[in-house]
Amino acid sequence: MCFELKFAGGIVHSDSECEHRRDADLKHTEEFNRVVYGAKKDYFDDVYGDKQIHLELLATHTDYQKRGAGSMLMRWGLQTAEEEGRIVTLIASPGAVGFYAHLRFATIFNLTIQLEGESEKVQAIGMRREKASAPTQELTGSVGSSS
Numbered sequence: 001m002c003f004e005l006k007f008a009g010g011i012v013h014s015d016s017e018c019e020h021r022r023d024a025d026l027k028h029t030e031e032f033n034r035v036v037y038g039a040k041k042d043y044f045d046d047v048y049g050d051k052q053i054h055l056e057l058l059a060t061h062t063d064y065q066k067r068g069a070g071s072m073l074m075r076w077g078l079q080t081a082e083e084e085g086r087i088v089t090l091i092a093s094p095g096a097v098g099f100y101a102h103l104r105f106a107t108i109f110n111l112t113i114q115l116e117g118e119s120e121k122v123q124a125i126g127m128r129r130e131k132a133s134a135p136t137q138e139l140t141g142s143v144g145s146s147s
C-alpha cells in the first residue's frame, strides 16, 4: 500500500519507494499546502512560535459521532496546553467548525483554495482556542451514548 501523510512537521511515506499519493491531484495538493501552510506560518507559527500546540488530524467513526469521543480525543492536547500555558491552534474543515467552537475555539482566518479556471474549491478555517474566563466544563466530560 502506498500513502503519503503530510502534516506541519513533515511528510511520512508508507515506504521509501512511495513518492506521491496516486489518488491525489498533485496540483490541488500543492496549492492546498501552499495556501494553508502559508497562512499557518503567518498567523500561528510566526506569532506564537514554541508557545503553540498545533493540533492535526482528528476523526471519529461515523457510527459513533456526537457521543463524546471527539471531545475525549481533544482533552489531552487541551489539558497539556493549559498546564504549559500554550496557545492551541488548528486548521479545521467547514463541517468541524461547530465542534471546535464547542471547545472554545474562535475563527482566526478563513481560506478558500481554488485553482485558476476551476469551479472546484476547498475551504479551510484557522482557529485558536480562547482563554477560559471560568473553570472549563468541557474538559471533564466522558464518552456516552447518543440515545
Ligand SMILES: CC(C)(COP(=O)(O)OP(=O)(O)OC[C@H]1O[C@@H](n2cnc3c(N)ncnc32)[C@H](O)[C@@H]1OP(=O)(O)O)[C@@H](O)C(=O)NCCC(=O)NCCS
Residues within 6 Å of the ligand: 058, 059, 060, 061, 064, 065, 066, 067, 068, 069, 070, 071, 072, 091, 092, 093, 095, 096, 097, 098, 099, 102
Ligand atoms: C468533528 C468530529 C471529530 C467530532 O467528533 P464527535 O465524537 O462527534 O464529537 P463529540 O461527540 O465529542 O461532540 C462534542 C460536542 O460537539 C458537538 N458537535 C460534534 N460535531 C459537530 C459539528 N460538526 N458541528 C457542530 N457541533 C458538533 C456535539 O453535538 C457535542 O455537543 P453536546 O456536548 O452539546 O452534545 C467528528 O464529527 C468527525 O470525525 N468528523 C469528520 C472528520 C472531521 O471533520 N474532522 C475534523 C477535521 S479538522
